[in-house]
Every structure is written in structure tokens, then in C-alpha cells.
Amino acid sequence: GAGVSQSPRYKVAKRGQDVALRCDPISGHVSLFWYQQALGQGPEFLTYFQNEAQLDKSGLPSDRFFAERPEGSVSTLKIQRTQQEDSAVYLCATVQRKPFASGRTDTQYFGPGTRLTVL
């Protein structure tokens, strides 16, 4: 498997439940992003890791959302006390290198996503 993988692919949660979504990046990829895609919309940025450091979490919609990447590889997005408005596809993307000194960044490769439905 050379690509980004995510699990589970589908998750149904009752309102108020906690969920954990996993992202396995391409081996050796330094940068990792989480995006949220609502139905009929383009993906929207949630958070960014460079190795194990979470450098930007400005897109997380509330303090119920938490992400980690403790060893700089696998990442987990956790949503506490899920609400119906959290229903969306959650996408993980990884990049081989950190940004260049010029500011230019490299190609992002996306996983298949986790479709979360909150009832």
C-alpha cells in the first residue's frame, strides 16, 4: 500500500458519542493535514502537523475536536460529544517534505476519507 489510508471508512455515531478517526500516511511523509468535507462542498482545512508538532489548528471548529500525531507518523482525529453538524467526510492528506525556504510546498496526497454520520 503506497497511498494514504484512513480508517474506518464509514462511522455512524449517536449524538453525544466520542469518535476517533485514524490516518496512516505515506511512509516517510513529514507533513500531514486534516480536512473536513461537508456534502456538496469542497474540503476545508482543519489542522496541520509537521512530524509530531501540531503547527496549525486554526480550522478546528470547536474544542470538541482534537488531533494528535505523537510519533510523527499515524495521526488520530478525535471528536468528543458528537453533534449532527459534525456529519461530514474527514480527509487526511500528506506531503513528503516540509515547506521549502521559498515558501513553496509540495504535492498533497489524499486518503479515501472517513464518512461520519451522526444520528
Place this chain on the structure above:
Amino acid sequence: GIQVEQSPPDLILQEGANSTLRCNFSDSVNNLQWFHQNPWGQLINLFYIPSGTKQNGRLSATTVATERYSLLYISSSQTTDSGVYFCAVERSGGTSYGKLTFGQGTILTVHP
């Protein structure tokens, strides 16, 4: 933040037709990518093209960074080209780390 507008929002073609999708953006960019989202939701990289022209088989793309737009050309369309095409950009300057801002997408339907 940067604005990304894609046109047309919907496009219906007969197999074999050619098409052009457009992406306008409101600021200078470090990164521009075109993606195809297939019916199963997978975002597939088509082009990494912050400037210039690239071709890959029946697809080609051109980005004119100074005029803040990019075009995706699909020639001799096939039913497997159906899906949503997204343009995504990273604004230059600041510390965006590669954070992509997506357009709303163009929904392409190719009929046999």
C-alpha cells in the same frame, strides 16, 4: 483568506467532447493543484501546477499566476471522467504550511 472560484458549476457532455474548466483565485499562490473526486469520494491528484503548462494524456492544465487563474482541459471525454473536479490553492506569504483552500468544484457528467 484567499477566494477560489470555479466555473462552470455543472457540465454535461457527450462522450468524445472536449471541455475547459476554470479556476480563478484572489491572491498570489505558492501551490495550485487540480483534483478529480470520483464517485467513491477519493480525491485523485491530476496536476500540481502553481504556474506554467502540463499535460498528462487527455488532460492538460495551464496556470497564469500573474493573472490569477488556472484552466483544466479535458479532451475526448470518457464516462470515467465523470465526477467532481476541484481546484485548490495555497496562498503565498505568511505561514500557511501548504494549507489548501478549495473551490466549490465543477460537477462533470459524461454520457455515453
